[in-house]
Amino acid sequence: MAEQILILDFGSQYTQLIARRVRELNVYCEIHPYNKVPEITSDIKGVILSGSPCSVRDEGAPDIDLDSMRGKLPILGVCYGSQLMAQKYGGEVLPSEIREYGRANLTHIDQHYDLLKEMTHGSQVWMSHGDTIKVLPDGFEVIASTPAVEVAAFKVQGEETYGIQFHPEVTHSLEGKNLIRNFVVHICGCAQDWTADMFVDSTVAELKAKLGDDKVVMGLSGGVDSSVAATLIHRAIGDNLTCVFVDNGLLRKNEFEEVLDSYKTLGLNVIGVDAKQRFYDALSGLTDPEAKRKAIGRVFIEVFDDEAHKIEGVKWLGQGTIYPDVIESVSVKGPSATIKSHHNVGGLPDFMKLSVVEPLNTLFKDEVREVGRSLEIPEAIIGRHPFPGPGLAIRILGDITAEKVKHCRK
Numbered sequence: 001m002a003e004q005i006l007i008l009d010f011g012s013q014y015t016q017l018i019a020r021r022v023r024e025l026n027v028y029c030e031i032h033p034y035n036k037v038p039e040i041t042s043d044i045k046g047v048i049l050s051g052s053p054c055s056v057r058d059e060g061a062p063d064i065d066l067d068s069m070r071g072k073l074p075i076l077g078v079c080y081g082s083q084l085m086a087q088k089y090g091g092e093v094l095p096s097e098i099r100e101y102g103r104a105n106l107t108h109i110d111q112h113y114d115l116l117k118e119m120t121h122g123s124q125v126w127m128s129h130g131d132t133i134k135v136l137p138d139g140f141e142v143i144a145s146t147p148a149v150e151v152a153a154f155k156v157q158g159e160e161t162y163g164i165q166f167h168p169e170v171t172h173s174l175e176g177k178n179l180i181r182n183f184v185v186h187i188c189g190c191a192q193d194w195t196a197d198m199f200v201d202s203t204v205a206e207l208k209a210k211l212g213d214d215k216v217v218m219g220l221s222g223g224v225d226s227s228v229a230a231t232l233i234h235r236a237i238g239d240n241l242t243c244v245f246v247d248n249g250l251l252r253k254n255e256f257e258e259v260l261d262s263y264k265t266l267g268l269n270v271i272g273v274d275a276k277q278r279f280y281d282a283l284s285g286l287t288d289p290e291a292k293r294k295a296i297g298r299v300f301i302e303v304f305d306d307e308a309h310k311i312e313g314v315k316w317l318g319q320g321t322i323y324p325d326v327i328e329s330v331s332v333k334g335p336s337a338t339i340k341s342h343h344n345v346g347g348l349p350d351f352m353k354l355s356v357v358e359p360l361n362t363l364f365k366d367e368v369r370e371v372g373r374s375l376e377i378p379e380a381i382i383g384r385h386p387f388p389g390p391g392l393a394i395r396i397l398g399d400i401t402a403e404k405v406k407h408c409r410k
C-alpha cells in the first residue's frame with residue numbers, strides 16, 4: 001500500500017476538495033467518516049480533520065478520540081477540526097460576532113513554522129465559520145491571524161499538531177495549495193510519487209494477484225469509467241475478461257459501431273449485442289418517463305444476464321465505480337436510501353451474485369482520465385461527452401419507437 005494521508009470527514013461540503021488538493025500533489029489520500037476511523041497503519045503519514053456544518057458547541061456534536069494520534073502523527077485541523085481540538089484540550093470556542101463567510105487576509109504570519117513557510121504577508125484566505133476560538137489550551141500558540149480572527153492558525157508546542165480557521169482547499173485561499181504542500185510534504189514527509197503510471201503498475205499487479213486465472217465479465221457503456229476499468233483488468237488477465245457492449249437502440253448515430261471498433265482496437269475481448277428490438281418491444285406503449293427508465297434498466301439487466309450466462313465458470317463482475325460513489329455510500333450523512341434498492345436477494349439476476357471487482361473505486365473522475373491516458377486509451381473515449389444510460393430515450397416525448405429514434409438521431 002502506498003503512503004497516504006487520512007482525511008477524517010465531519011460532513012463539510014469541502015471535504016472532497018481537501019482530497020483533491022492532496023492528490024494534486026501526487027500524494028494518495030482517503031476520506032473516512034470521523035466515526036469510522038480506520039486502523040492507523042504505518043502507511044498513514046498524517047491526518048487532516050475536515051470542517052463541518054455543525055458547531056462544536058452543539059449537544060452531540062461530532063467528536064473523536066485523538067489521544068492515540070496526537071504527538072505520533074502530524075495532524076491538521078481545518079475550521080471545525082481546529083475548533084474541536086481547541087475545545088477538547090481546554091480552550092474556549094464561542095460564536096463569532098458575525099458569521100464570517102468570504103475573503104480575509106492573514107496580517108500576521110509566523111514563518112518560523114513549517115506549515116506557513118513561504119506564505120506571504122496579507123495572503124488571501126477563505127473563511128466560512130460561525131464560531132471562533134477565543135481561548136487556546138495551554139501549550140497551543142497562535143501562528144497566524146487576520147484582523148477579525150486572532151486564532152487563524154495555531155500549533156501545539158512540541159508536536160506536529162496544527163489548526164487553521166480558514167479553508168486552504170478552496171481556490172479563493174490563494175496560497176492554500178502551498179499550505180497543504182507544507183503540511184503533506186514538509187511536515188508529513190510524503191514522497192509525491194503517486195502518479196497515474198504508478199497507479200497502473202500497482203493496480204495491474206494487485207488485479208493479477210486477486211483474479212489469478214478467474215474469469216471476469218463486464219459491461220461497457222462507451223463511457224470513460226467502464227472503458228478505463230476494463231482496460232486495466234485486461235492488462236492484468238487478458239482474454240479472461242469478457243466485455244459486453246449492448247446496443248439498446250438508444251445510442252447516438254453510428255455510436256455502437258464506432259465504439260465497438262475502438263474497443264477492438266484496444267485489444268479487448270468484446271461482444272457486441274444487438275438488443276434493439278428487445279428494448280423497443282419493452283418500451284412499446286410506455287409514455288411515463290419513469291416507466292420508460294425502469295423498462296430500459298430491466299431489459300438491460302436481462303440482456304446482460306443472458307450474456308453473462310454464456311461465459312462458463314465466470315466468477316467476477318467488473319465495474320467502473322469511482323471514488324465519489326464510494327464516499328457517497330459511506331458518508332457521514334449515511335448512505336443514500338435508494339442506492340441498493342435492487343438488491344433483494346432471491347430475485348437477483350445471476351450476474352449480481354458474482355463477486356465485484358472495481359479497480360477505479362479510489363479515483364476521482366479526472367484521475368480516471370489520467371489513468372486512461374497512461375493506458376493509451378484514445379482521447380475520443382477519454383474525453384467522450386457524458387451520455388445517460390437511457391440514451392436518446394430521454395429526448396423523446398410519448399412512446400418510443402424505432403422511427404422516432406431515427407428522427408432524433410438525425
Ligand SMILES: Nc1ncnc2c1ncn2[C@@H]1O[C@H](COP(=O)(O)OP(=O)(O)OP(=O)(O)O)[C@@H](O)[C@H]1O
Pocket residue numbers: 218219220221222223224225226227244245246247248319320387388389
Ligand atoms: N450499452 C451498454 N452496454 C453494456 N454495459 C453498459 C451499457 N451502458 C451502461 N453499461 C454498464 O453500466 C454501468 C453504468 O452505466 P452508466 O451509464 O451509469 O455509466 P457511468 O457510471 O457514467 O460510467 P461510464 O463512464 O462507464 O459510462 C457502466 O459503467 C457499464 O458497466
